Amino acid sequence: MPRLTALAATTALLAAVGGTAVAPAVSSAATVAPAAANAPVVRVLPLGDSITFGRSSCTGNGYRGPLQGLATAGGRYALDFVGSNRNGVMDDYANEGHPGFTVDQIGQGVDQGWLAARPDVVLLHIGINDLNQGANGTDTAARAVALVNKIFAAQPGVTVIMQGLIGASTGMNNPMPVNLSANMDAFNTRLQQEESVQQQAGRHFRFAKAPTLTPAQMNDGLHPNDAGYAVFAQGFATLLDQTYSARWFTGSATQLARPSDAVRLVGLKDGRLRNAEGDFAAGQWSSWNDMGADGVTEVTSAATFSVNRIFAVRDGKVFEKDGDYATGQWSNWFEPSFADALPRKAVAVSASALNHALHLVVIGEDGHLYNADADYEAGRWTGWTDHGGNFKRVTSATTTDGVNHLFAVDATTNQVMEKDGDYCAGRWNGWTASGPSVVTAQDVAASASGRTVHLSAVTANGTLVRTDGDFAAGHWSGWAQMPGSGITRVTSATANGVEHLFATSGGRLKELDIDLAAGTMNSWAEPAGGADAQSATAAFTR
Known part of the structure; x- marks a missing residue:
């Protein structure tokens, strides 16, 4: 896969830091543009x-x-x-x-x-x-x-x-x-x-x-x-x-349904997990609910259509819990079928999904990055693949062309590295420095819309920078510094033209929403009435 080049100009987001706050709503952007307004x-x-x-x-x-x-x-x-x-x-x-x-x-x-x-x-x-x-x-x-x-x-x-x-x-x-x-x-x-x-x-x-x-x-x-x-x-x-x-059918004036705009947020505090649901179309959050887990050190999530799949690390093992928002049913915590085959104890984890396929990546205690893939439609997991390296944090995002983009923080240099797996072509590239220019970080987060990856990094001094990688055009935007300070961890989820950043600062969970089309953002605020958290994960169900 070709290396993305950097754009000299930064995005309009920098100019919008002090601009008008936006309330995220369902975007009119869709995979296919809507038909004429009066079309049956x-x-x-x-x-x-x-x-x-x-x-x-x-x-x-x-x-x-x-x-x-x-x-x-x-x-x-x-x-x-x-x-x-x-x-x-x-x-x-x-x-x-x-x-x-x-x-x-x-x-x-x-x-x-x-x-x-x-x-x-x-x-x-x-x-x-x-x-x-x-x-x-x-x-x-x-x-x-x-x-x-x-x-x-x-x-x-x-x-x-x-x-x-x-x-x-x-x-x-x-x-x-x-x-x-x-x-x-x-x-x-x-x-x-x-x-x-x-x-x-x-x-x-x-x-x-x-x-x-x-x-x-x-x-x-x-x-x-x-x-x-x-x-x-x-x-x-x-x-x-x-x-x-021939008038065999005429259709009706029924309006096409808008895509879902509900985020599934999970916060980790003192080894316990709590979740809350944010409905951005309705402009409201649910209350926080305990997820019945303790001793958790890391958590990630990814959605396959209506099912949010949560993966938690406890005692070096990976556990899964699935919530189907179409049926309202939750599973208990369980060890996925790959669990016994994990080559090393897990210290960090990330997941991303496209349709029924979920890609799970784990950093082992040896610093290597391992990945396994699930096909939930077929009901099976692959084995683990060792991608090497010496990493301490990892995030991932899958673009709509079936490419899984991995971003990991090197444990020695703190540099953000990238490796891409093209599941349609059946090949991986090698590790390279990621983003428009070299950046060092203590944490990273990535989410995707179309073939664009939205990458954020927490710097050593607790500030947050972000960039957009347009893999269709082959370039990155410049790094843009976000407002805020004292940030320790970050995660993100993108849907309907809005990127939602969730970060921990001062032991509290904060949210910043970016309208990608307008290039504007709101101010940091506490989601779901506020919560203490050391880290979080977020995903949109469909």
């Missing part, structure tokens, strides 16, 4: 298997992200995706894509209520798992027709748009698992014939043959990469426009 909202259920889910998409958006962008650019209607599953960095990540599911398994899901959201349109892509498991193309097509009939029986009047199986192509990373071409052709031909049958019965059904993608547009023999998903989205976009023009 069309409820769309993406239904299928791993391709609907977005497998092998670095962002997790799959075809849904490009499709939403095309609809937004057209301005005729806005898409509101529905479904019980979640994947993608886009704000509207709902879908009903289930990796590995066959046609019959998807049919069982329809029986169990997957149409409960009453979509205007069902986008259907199914069948490849049947064929990949040896099923006949004609028989699989017959089951797919039965599924289409089941959808219309469950919701008469719905529009069903189906794209055929993607033309077989050897992918960049893996060969095609089996020669599926003949069975895929039989499947696609039968469903193409079904289009006129369904329409003659008065049903709103369209079918389009999927594009044959090039090897550069495939990640493996079955799944596109992001470039391939963008091409695949075009097919759905064309049929959506045609069926909307």
Whole structure:
């Protein structure tokens, strides 16, 4: 990965230190710009298997992200995706894509209520798992027709748009698992014939043959990469426009939901943890609650969608506690499956997440930095990787392109060092000095928005400096000194265009909020009514 260069000019934040305080609110910035103000909202259920889910998409958006962008650019209607599953960095990540599911398994899901959201349109892509498991193309097509009939029986009047199986192509990373071409052709031909049958019965059904993608547009023999998903989205976009023009669906005036703006804050004091919830859209905090842990020396957290996952170090071991804010359920403290394999006792810890993937980094008692990765959708952890070094503090942030950026304070020089892991490309770079220029620190914090990392460092004299690393453009802003003094620890979390810094000073927990678009900030204040703390961690659930 290329080294980021420094911008000569500092950000507008320095000029705003004495400026107007801002109250953080839900930003209008989103992954995809909103459609025209008066555009009707069309409820769309993406239904299928791993391709609907977005497998092998670095962002997790799959075809849904490009499709939403095309609809937004057209301005005729806005898409509101529905479904019980979640994947993608886009704000509207709902879908009903289930990796590995066959046609019959998807049919069982329809029986169990997957149409409960009453979509205007069902986008259907199914069948490849049947064929990949040896099923006949004609028989699989017959089951797919039965599924289409089941959808219309469950919701008469719905529009069903189906794209055929993607033309077989050897992918960049893996060969095609089996020669599926003949069975895929039989499947696609039968469903193409079904289009006129369904329409003659008065049903709103369209079918389009999927594009044959090039090897550069495939990640493996079955799944596109992001470039391939963008091409695949075009097919759905064309049929959506045609069926909307035919008035098969009209949408409604329902407003699109805003993304969540709730931070989950955990404070550490004298070995005990307490948590509080900050709802920035409503402008209010909850009270503090004890988390039932003692003897804790370090804590970190990261959210995978609605679940905040908290990792605490006690007696050199790492423990986890998960809170699902969609269901209101909390787990007990437990040792994750990697616990016994941790090479050294842990002295510091950091976590960051993207979609269902969580990246945990630990500094061992030997000063080395170790990392392990969890896939909560698949329910598994990797083993530990030793990244070497001699560090005392660590922070991390994962950008929306799937790159995990590690920032660690060298135990000897106090210099902030950086190492980046590109999980989409499957490679790490080496340790380098981080930021626009060399800085020494006693603590660091990082959070991300898009492909930009917001990095803060507590200097030896207790002041706080910060910089923004734009990894898409390849540069850092200059270090900007923040107000305040006597700071010992810092953490940060960013959502909806606002970076929230939480720092400890004088044994108290303080908060400073930065509107990244406006370049303004408010003053330091005590969150959740105030609390004593030695350190803290914060994460936004989605």
